[in-house]
Amino acid sequence: MSFRDATPADAAAIDALFRTSFQATFGHLYAAEDLASFLAKFTVEGWAAELADPAFAFRVIEDAEGLAGYCKLGPISLPAEPQGPALELRQLYLLDRAKGSGAAQALMDWALATARARGASELWLSVYIDNHRAKRFYQRYGFEDRGPYAFLVGNHADEDRLMRLAL
Template sequence: MIAWRDAGPGDGVALAALFARCFTDTFGHLYAAKDLAMFLAGQGEDGWVQQLADPAYAVRLGEVDGAAVAFAKLGPPALPVRRRGQAAELRQLYVLADHHGSGAGQTLMDWAIAAARARGASELFLSVYVDNHRARRFYARQGFEEVGTYAFMVGTQRDEDILLRMGLRPQTA
């Protein structure tokens, strides 16, 4: 059973390692070793600690027996999208393959939507790799709509990501 909690600066090492493992397991075969290493170097512990200490970011962490297995990171919008109002960006949502189908992705998405609303966002954005069909189907089921494309760099390799948007209605009591 996955135990959920908000992550803090002390979780930087675990999140950097979890991100590197998830990204490599899912996409590592697409890249030359030097490009993958360059990309992962930019996603290291120091960056995680800085973001975890920054109130503009929020990270939800899932653990099994104290080991990190899933996370989602919400932050200020940085994607090249046309915003209609106050927005948030789901920067990352990763679940170790052993926990796919466990409901972890849905739990993290529910958290991200609630956290974005709590921050006053009226829309939520994210990007997803064009050939990540599993994730694209998941986001479509959530109600995200395609609003463009984006060049996502992994080292020197340029990939095409799809930009997605979800309008967030205020929660009713």
């Protein structure tokens, strides 16, 4: 596996990976119309715009089959109350073939180093309340639960947990 910064040319591959990973992990939770409504908010053009925007930072992992995961940092969009300069870990997604490979740790290490390099004193994220594997992963890095957050997928509200790490 190799890691690199993403470019706007990766937009279509990131879009496909996001859709595949999200549906594989969470798709069973939603009515078809809610899932379709949620996924419609994501477009290749939208990804390309974020990839070109210096407020965002993306890192991808590739293997022999192509893109296997990515991580995205950006400005705070969550209803968080940062105490200083902060960034949000917006997404960290892996395809099944990359899970257990150390890719998640490498992407998280990059996210923490990048957030610090950009002057953030806090990193925020949200995680689905029943995604126990992800919650344990973030807790190992020192993220602390900061309360509930309603994450909308179409008209369906999931309970997510806001998590914060002081950098």
